[in-house]
Amino acid sequence: MSVDLEAIVSDTQDGKKQELRLWLRVLSTSKLISQEIRRRLRREFDATLPQFDILSQLYREKDGLRLGELSRRAMVTNGNVTGLVERLEQDGYVARERLDDDRRVTVAMLTDKGRRTFAAMAEAHEQWLRDMLADVDPIVVSGLLTHMGQVKQSVRNHLSGEGDD
Amino acid sequence: MSVDLEAIVSDTQDGKKQELRLWLRVLSTSKLISQEIRRRLRREFDATLPQFDILSQLYREKDGLRLGELSRRAMVTNGNVTGLVERLEQDGYVARERLDDDRRVTVAMLTDKGRRTFAAMAEAHEQWLRDMLADVDPIVVSGLLTHMGQVKQSVRNHLSGEGDD
DNA sequence: GCCAGTCGCTTGAAACATGAAGTATCTCCG
DNA sequence: CGGAGATACTTCATGTTTCAAGCGACTGGC
Numbered sequence: 001m002s003v004d005l006e007a008i009v010s011d012t013q014d015g016k017k018q019e020l021r022l023w024l025r026v027l028s029t030s031k032l033i034s035q036e037i038r039r040r041l042r043r044e045f046d047a048t049l050p051q052f053d054i055l056s057q058l059y060r061e062k063d064g065l066r067l068g069e070l071s072r073r074a075m076v077t078n079g080n081v082t083g084l085v086e087r088l089e090q091d092g093y094v095a096r097e098r099l100d101d102d103r104r105v106t107v108a109m110l111t112d113k114g115r116r117t118f119a120a121m122a123e124a125h126e127q128w129l130r131d132m133l134a135d136v137d138p139i140v141v142s143g144l145l146t147h148m149g150q151v152k153q154s155v156r157n158h159l160s161g162e163g164d165d
Numbered sequence: 166m167s168v169d170l171e172a173i174v175s176d177t178q179d180g181k182k183q184e185l186r187l188w189l190r191v192l193s194t195s196k197l198i199s200q201e202i203r204r205r206l207r208r209e210f211d212a213t214l215p216q217f218d219i220l221s222q223l224y225r226e227k228d229g230l231r232l233g234e235l236s237r238r239a240m241v242t243n244g245n246v247t248g249l250v251e252r253l254e255q256d257g258y259v260a261r262e263r264l265d266d267d268r269r270v271t272v273a274m275l276t277d278k279g280r281r282t283f284a285a286m287a288e289a290h291e292q293w294l295r296d297m298l299a300d301v302d303p304i305v306v307s308g309l310l311t312h313m314g315q316v317k318q319s320v321r322n323h324l325s326g327e328g329d330d
Numbered sequence: 331g332c333c334a335g336t337c338g339c340t341t342g343a344a345a346c347a348t349g350a351a352g353t354a355t356c357t358c359c360g
Numbered sequence: 361c362g363g364a365g366a367t368a369c370t371t372c373a374t375g376t377t378t379c380a381a382g383c384g385a386c387t388g389g390c
Contacts, residue, residue, distance in 0.1 A: 018306045019298040020291050023198060025310060029317040030195040031240050033188060036324055038378080048378095050346060068368060075196050080347055082370055087345080104355045104368040126185050133184040135319035140312050141183050145190060147305050147312075152194040154300035159201055203348080213348095215376060233338060245377055247340055252375080269338045269385050332390085341382070352371070359364090 022151075033132060040128055045121050050076065052125070054084050055093060055110065055118040064097075064109025093117060187316075198297060205293055210286050215241065217290070219249050220258060220275065220283040229262075229274025258282060 038049045053074050058065060065073070071081035085108050088094040093114030099105040110118065133141060203214045222238050223230060230238070236246035250273050253259040258279030264270040275283065298306060 016295070017291065018303060018310065019294045019301075022298070022306050022310050022313070023294050025313045025317065026191065026195055027199070028240065029313055029320065030191055032317065032320050032324075034192070035240075035378095036320065040325060042379090048345070066368080075193070075200075076346085077348055078369065079349080079371075083346075102356070102368085106369070126182065129184045129188050130181065132320045132323045133187065133316060135322055136184075136312075136315050138183060140315060141187050144309065144312050144316070145183065145187050147301075147309050148187070148190045148194055150301050150305060151298060151309070152190065152197065155194065155197050155201065155297045157300055158297045159197075160205060200348095207349085213375070231338080241376085242378060243339065244341075244379080248376080267338085267386070271339070333387105334389095335387085337384105337386070339383090339385100342380085344378090346377070347375080349374095350372085352369105354367100354369085356367075357365085360362090 026151075036132065037125065037128060040124070041121070044124060045117070047121065050074075050084055051088060051093075052118075052121060054081070054088060055114060056122065058094065058108060058110045059115065059118050059122070061109070064107040067106050067108060070108060088114070191316075201297065202290065202293060205289070206286070209289060210282070212286065215239075215245075215249055216253060216258075217283075217286060219246070219253060220279060221287065223259065223273060223275045224280065224283050224287070226274070229272040231264075232271050232273060235273060253279070 034049065041047045041049060041052055053076075054070065057070055057073050067081050067085065068078065070085070071078050074081070076084070085094055085096060089096055089108075092111060094108050095111050097107050097109075099107060199214060202217075206212045206214060206217055218239050218241075219235065222235055232246050232250065233243060235250070236243050239246065241249070250259055250261060254261055254273075257276060259273050260276050262272050262274075264272060
């Protein structure tokens with residue numbers, strides 16, 4: 001007898017709902033990790049995750065970023081970035097400056113304090129991730145990296161909105 | 166929470182940073198999908214994603230859920246579930262009732278309107294997911310489901326907080 | 331029964347998030 | 361030039377989210 005191809009296919013479970021199941025698993029895992037990182041950022045650095053995000057974007061752009069570009073990279077809305085940068089400015093991590101070329105544009109960049117602080121955060125952050133994923137085989141991690149990339153690309157190809165990345 | 170943190174560690178393949186890279190990819194993908202679902206839920210049903218989440222939890226519990234259990238399952242804080250259920254109650258999707266056994270306890274359950282509405286939402290939602298993941302090989306989806314499960318378990322094993330699931 | 335502790339939920343303050351409307355500022359066509 | 365339109369950011373209304381504090385209701389040891 002030949003291998004039952006049907007069985008192989010249905011072996012991948014209920015077929016139709018696999019995508020939904022995957023999404024729910026990705027979502028819950030993502031929430032779990034986010035919550036943990038949030039908790040640790042708060043406890044050890046008194047910072048929030050969105051703030052960490054903004055800082056990380058600015059960290060590798062010595063010349064700073066326009067707010068629009070910043071909001072695009074951090075995947076938050078323009079309206080949102082205003083308040084985030086405002087708070088980071090008040091805490092002395094970020095400086096805002098208007099362009100003379102184009103008075104509409106504001107550029108945000110890290111202060112020295114911001115740079116020093118983020119460096120420490122980033123190191124801890126990376127270690128946290130190694131800890132949390134310690135029980136996952138590196139081969140599996142590698143595979144996930146690749147396959148999640150495929151997922152991301154597929155999603156991008158099917159967005160209803162106009163803008164891409 | 167963000168995404169283009171990915172570029173920070175784009176330097177090498179098999180470094181120690183694979184876990185970090187995986188996290189950033191999971192996070193950005195999750196955010197991308199969330200935003201898309203949010204957009205569609207808003208456009209087609211005038212609902213929010215957290216609301217959809219709450220409704221989905223209640224949908225398969227005919228007898229309703231205590232708010233504490235609801236908040237645990239939906240992975241939101243107790244304080245959060247109060248407001249969410251409140252708004253859903255105002256819109257007529259959910260009914261709240263106090264237990265006579267234990268006057269501290271409130272049970273939330275779907276109304277008929279809530280049940281009907283969610284059924285339509287869920288069907289659309291499932292289709293959206295199939296669309297978005299259409300370019301991913303079903304075998305890959307299956308593998309991801311398994312491996313993301315391993316990730317989730319590893320994370321659970323390394324939480325700093327006390328509570329488990 | 332008493333009352334200290336716990337439990338279940340609500341409230342409050344602050345931050346984050348979105349979409350939409352508003353305000354300057356720039357651009358470019360006529 | 362001049363003004364319509366586009367652009368960059370801010371503001372606003374609403375909703376989500378967290379943590380911490382509050383409040384009423386239960387529980388168990390005495």
